[in-house]
Amino acid sequence: MNNFTAHPENPAQIPAAVGVLGGGRMGAGIAHAFLASGATVVVVERDGDAAEAARGRVADVLKKSAERGTSTEPLETLSARFSVSTDYSAFTPCGLVVEAVPEDWDLKVAALTAVEDRLDADAWLATNTSSLSVSGLSDNLRRPERFLGLHFFNPVPASLLVEVVLAKSTCAELAGAACSWVEALGKTPVVVNDAPGFASSRLGVAIALEAIRMVEQGVASAEDIDAAMVLGYKFPVGPLKLTDIVGLDVRLGIAEYLSSTLGERFSPPQLLRDMVERGELGRKSGKGFYSWS
Known part of the structure; x- marks a missing residue:
């Protein structure tokens, strides 16, 4: 069973452990959003240099959030729940992994299938694609019903919107859970059926x-x-x-x-x-x- 926890300031449930594949500007923002909402977060990158760069980006976002007074927890507490890795096996404890690699079809297919191989059967998987077919990506997965799009917007900390993109095979349980996650992040979910470019x-x-x-x-x-x-x-x-x-x-x-x-x-x-x-x-x-x- 997936382990869920509720942030004390928000009754909506989020996965207790969240993974983010790709620690660029968007991935770092997504990691920050889940950290700020009470989750433990791991970012996985392709190599050691990229992982350390991702660590720096997330640390910078956390620091700025603390300076603005928008964090509900001390910086040290948030930082203690964050880690980086170059090993996909770091995703195994996660109830949700969000893929945030560049907008290249073959790269996303390879990344998503590799992540799925490391996840428990009851974990959820999402792509942050801004335009590629979520249904097409799901065709490459063994558990397509546990997959959907979570399209975050840049910069993630300031954006109030997340598109929840439903693939043809996304199960109703995941569609509802995803909306609750987005609300737990302090953002508004907009549900869109998969179509080129979404909305x-x-x-x-x-x-x-x-x-x-x-x-x-x-x-x-x-x-x-x-x-x-x-x-x-x-x-x-x-x-x-x-x-x-x-x-x-x-x-x-x-x-x-x-x-x-x-x-x-x-x-x-x-x-x-x-x-x-x-x-x-x-x-x-x-x-x-x-x-x-």
């Missing part, structure tokens, strides 16, 4: 691609396009700055996938392709539509 990526990418076309055509500057959406439509951040935050290479990959599944309306602008080719990936490279130096 958020499909709409968000459509707006971002049109904004990029407007820059490409000289309609307005990136700053003015973003200002129009922030001031006119109450977006918290403009679509071009958000593209920088997400990563232009990530946006390009999602657009190419949506174009292949939904048609030419999602075809990436040449400007986006050119910027990625030049290494202008946004915040992580220091330059995108904005300078991040």
Whole structure:
């Protein structure tokens, strides 16, 4: 049986032990969210250097949370429940593992099948994909009914939304449990049936691609396009700055996938392709539509 615990400040149940595969910016944010909600968390990375980098990212998020006064527990207590590893067997005690590796189909399939082999039969498995078919990924698993999508948003600590993406085989028990986990994290679950781009990526990418076309055509500057959406439509951040935050290479990959599944309306602008080719990936490279130096 899965072992569950309830955070004292929130009656919704979360798994007592949670694993995160991949400790990049998104994985670190997911790890922090579950730590802050009372779980013990292990992050598994591909090698020792990546694992230590993941440890540093999570430690940084925990420290910032403590400085802002948003943590309900001392930093030392949170840190004591966190560990990193390069061994998938570290996931064996976990009631839930969230995969957060890059948006590459073959990489995700290999990662998910390797994780499933280390889990108990009653553990749950989730992918943080922002666009790939959750049902298609589930076809590669031995227990597809125990698998779904948990699409977190960047930055995870500040975001209030998680898309709960149901594959064709996701069981009703998992669908309900996932919504309670998201609520325990202090976020709002939005339940979406599996479809290309789900709800958020499909709409968000459509707006971002049109904004990029407007820059490409000289309609307005990136700053003015973003200002129009922030001031006119109450977006918290403009679509071009958000593209920088997400990563232009990530946006390009999602657009190419949506174009292949939904048609030419999602075809990436040449400007986006050119910027990625030049290494202008946004915040992580220091330059995108904005300078991040």
